[in-house]
Amino acid sequence: MEISPERHKGDLLSTIGETLRAERRERGLTLKQVAEGAHVSVSYLAEIERGEKDPSSKVLESIAGGLDVEVSELLVRIASALEPAPVVPVTNSLAA
Numbered sequence: 124m125e126i127s128p129e130r131h132k133g134d135l136l137s138t139i140g141e142t143l144r145a146e147r148r149e150r151g152l153t154l155k156q157v158a159e160g161a162h163v164s165v166s167y168l169a170e171i172e173r174g175e176k177d178p179s180s181k182v183l184e185s186i187a188g189g190l191d192v193e194v195s196e197l198l199v200r201i202a203s204a205l206e207p208a209p210v211v212p213v214t215n216s217l218a219a
Contacts, residue, residue: 134206136176137174138205139174140173140174143172146197146200160189161190163182
């Protein structure tokens with residue numbers, strides 16, 4: 124049996140933010156345009172892009188709508204941007 128070490132929350136938040144910013148820039152959209160389409164404030168969207176806020180699934184759905192992208196596609200892009208966590212055999216972990 125193998126376990127994956129716990130990932131740091133900051134890694135995921137940074138990746139979400141970086142992915143959202145990249146998607147927005149690829150589409151040539153401003154923070155204001157995406158925020159209006161997503162029905163969130165510009166400052167909140169900016170904080171998410173900087174990895175400072177943890178958006179709920181509903182907020183991610185709204186932002187995907189503001190970007191005119193399917194939420195499933197956005198989640199796949201976020202997941203693919205994450206580096207895989209190293210797998211540690213249980214025999215070499217504290218759980219053994």
